[in-house]
Amino acid sequence: VQLVESGGGLVQPGGSLRLSCAASGIMFSSYTMGWYRQAPGEARALVASMTSGGTTSYTDSVKGRFAISRDNAKNTVYLQMNSLKPEDTAVYYCNAGRFFTSYWGQGTQVTVSS
Secondary structure, three states: OEEEEEOOEEEOOOOOEEEEEEEEOOOHHHOEEEEEEEOOOOOOEEEEEEOOOOOEEEOHHHOOOEEEEEEOOOOEEEEEEOOOOHHHOEEEEEEEEEOOEEEEOOOEEEEEOO
């Protein structure tokens, strides 16, 4: 099983980034896909998730700014991040979860700074 994130980088406050996570080795369409983030000195926390049925959930601090989507034909989940703030700076991780199984990507750094 592999989850490979891409799309991170340095962006100015107010800017946008789109993260991608390509999955292999799992029946992608049957998994809940999530994006988590971890800032230095803080615990990893859920940012957004999408169930296999398409139900989405967001942490309050990103509602209205971030959007999660998935393309089951491409085994890929996306996180569109708009109106980025310095407090969004973190390593972003992709997660695939189903029942008691959970897989993680290696993470991609997002830095929001002027």
